[in-house]
Amino acid sequence: MRDEVLNCDAPECEHVEKVGVITADMVDMPCPACGSNLLTSEDWVGWKAVSEIMAVVEKIAPDSDGGPKVSMRVGLHGKKTRIEIEQL
Numbered sequence: 001m002r003d004e005v006l007n008c009d010a011p012e013c014e015h016v017e018k019v020g021v022i023t024a025d026m027v028d029m030p031c032p033a034c035g036s037n038l039l040t041s042e043d044w045v046g047w048k049a050v051s052e053i054m055a056v057v058e059k060i061a062p063d064s065d066g067g068p069k070v071s072m073r074v075g076l077h078g079k080k081t082r083i084e085i086e087q088l
């Protein structure tokens with residue numbers, strides 16, 4: 001099950017918007033705390049690629065039927081994408 005969030009990248013703002021699933025209509029969504037852009041179109045393009053990787057990870061580690069649980073954190077910062085996968 002997806003539990004996706006948008007992290008605000010603005011300095012000194014640590015707002016995390018829980019969205020469930022990130023979709024294209026969230027591009028240019030303003031941060032409710034500081035008003036900066038939570039998801040630029042560049043972030044969205046990067047996210048779509050990452051989302052495909054996540055779909056593969058979900059197949060390896062489904063969280064139903066008692067399989068191993070996996071936590072995946074994705075950080076998009078301009079052209080740099082950081083992915084952390086942790087087995088719970």
Ligand SMILES: [Zn+2]
Pocket residue numbers: 008009010013014015031032033034035036
């Ligand atoms: Zn913010």
